[in-house]
Amino acid sequence: MGEKLAVDEQMVPFKGRNRLKQYLPAKPKKWGYKILVLAGSDGVPHNFEIYTGRVVQPPELPDVGASGNVVLRLAQPIPKHQKHKLFFDNWFTSVPLILTLAQQGIHCAGTVRVNRLPGVSMMCDAELKRTGRGSFDQKTAMVGDTTLHAVKWYDNRSVSLLSDYIGAHPVTDVDRWDGKQKKVIRVPCPAVVREYNKNMGGVDLLDSLIALYRTKIRSKKWYHRLMFHFIDMTTVTAWLLYKRDCSSTGMSKEEQIRLYTFKSYIGESLCKSGKNLEHKRGRPSSTIAGEYKEKRKRGPATPIPVPDVRLDATAHWMVMDEKKGRCKVPGCKGTPKAKCQKCDVHLCFTSTSNCFLRFHTE
Template sequence: MSEKLSIDEQMVPFKGRNRLKQYLPKKPKKWGYKLMVLAGSDGIPHNIEVYTGKVVQPTHLVDIGASGNVVLRLAQPVPQHKNYKLYFDNWFTSVPLQLELARQGVHCLGTVRSTRLPGSSMVSDAELKRSGRGSFQEKTAVVGNTTLYAVKWYDNRSVTLLSDYVGAHPVTHVQRWDRGSKAIIDVPCPAVVRDYNQHMGGVDLLDSLIALYRTKIRSKKWYHRLFFHFLDMIVATCWLLYKRHCRCNNLSDAEVMRLYAFKSYIAQGLCKSGKSLEKKRGRPSGGISSDYETKKRQGPTAPIPIPDVRLDATAHWIIMSEKKGRCRVPGCKGTPKAKCRKCNAHLCFTSTTNCFLKFHTE
């Protein structure tokens, strides 16, 4: 689990009839099932909760309101007193939540609504706007052993953030386009804003990866959409773990497999690995589907199957094709008629050369 973690809402697109369906107008997919997800800043999820309406808070957790209770339930796998940091938006953030997380030894940062800062008189939006772009105000409060930092910053509009471990300083600069001068200018940016923008997007990153190649299967059963969404989430998570492993082994970006190829390899492995190609028992299906198969256009070369299929030692039989083909073993220049029925690859099989055995064992 990475040190920087974010909690956010995730939508499973669905427009059918079901009492669990929600409407979130600010999401790219506005209709669907709502999930609450705890994910690292790298997009790897660690805890999920499906929104089903009112939830009774477990007895071992403090009850601090509906939004705060969601964070406490999702944050249970986070190690306590290990300087882990949680990020969330203004629907979750409140002073009682931050105090409870601080008691557990988990730091947190989030945008906050002004109505959830009791006794705090922050400057108005109009006054910050008159002060200029990049102006901010910081206020601190000490509650027990916890120091809370509330920072209100004005960029295109004002935003207020609440944290128990970082405040406005040190102040850096970010580049923004100024319509008045028609040029890029430097705008002062508090440290709390920079930290929030840098680590809050873990759930959004996971959403974007799932949406790239989402499994689209029409069904009247409402739970199928959740099931296939979780499958897509598993594949995206595995790819993120694979990328982390590649970085640890100092592989370049060109050597890392893309998500599309990664998902295709998984599909090919599940469909062919360890399985025979024998026809199923029973009456053959009618129609002209078999005729279509014979008319499919063949490419210049058959692709080499993935290692999970090539080395599974199941249903690899030699057949003789009508035309010769280049042997698929690297370094062999033979053009045999023999080929593997399952791998659809031409391979030499003579008294002097056994590329068939080499192809399926090495």
């Protein structure tokens, strides 16, 4: 689990009839089931909860309000007093929530609604606008052993943030487009705003990766949509962990498998790994794919199956093809007629070269 984590909403697209269906106008898919997710800044999810309305808080957790209780439930897997940092938006942020997490050694930062800052008087929007773009106001207060920083920053409009570990300083400049001057200008940006923008997008990253190759199924059953959504989430999570491991070993991004290929490998492994070939009864049927294969004079090389299929030691039968093909064992230049019926690749099988055995064992 990484140091920087975020809690945010995720939508499972659904337009059927169900009382759990929600409408979120700010999301790309506005209708569907809302899932509240705890994820790292790299997009790896660690906990989630399907939104079903107000629920009873477990007795071992404090009650800090309906939205704040969601964060406390999702944050249970986070190790205590390990200096983890948690980010969330203004639907969750409140003073009691941040104080409760601070007692557990979890630092927080998030956008906050002004009415959730009782007794805090910040500069009004008109005054900040007169001061200029990039102006901000900061208030600091001690509550017990916790220092709270409330920062209001004005860019195109104002935004308020609350944190227990970072305030407005150090202030850095960020690039912003000026519509009047028609050019990019430098605007002062408080540290808490920069920290929030940098680490809040983990759930959105996960959601965008799921949407790239979502399993599309037309069904009015709510559990079908949720089940396939969680399958997609699991696949993306496995790919993100794979990329993390590849980066730790120094593998370049060009050598790493893309998400589309990774997902197809999983499908191929589930369909073929450890399974015998099924022989159909009756006369062989001609398919469009088979006819197209016969028409091709010269096409791309036959792909090598994934290791889960190649090394499963199940139903790899040798057959003789009518035409010769290049042996698929690296370094072998033979062109045998022998091929594996399951892997559909040509392999040498002679008294001097047993590529068939090497291909299925190494």
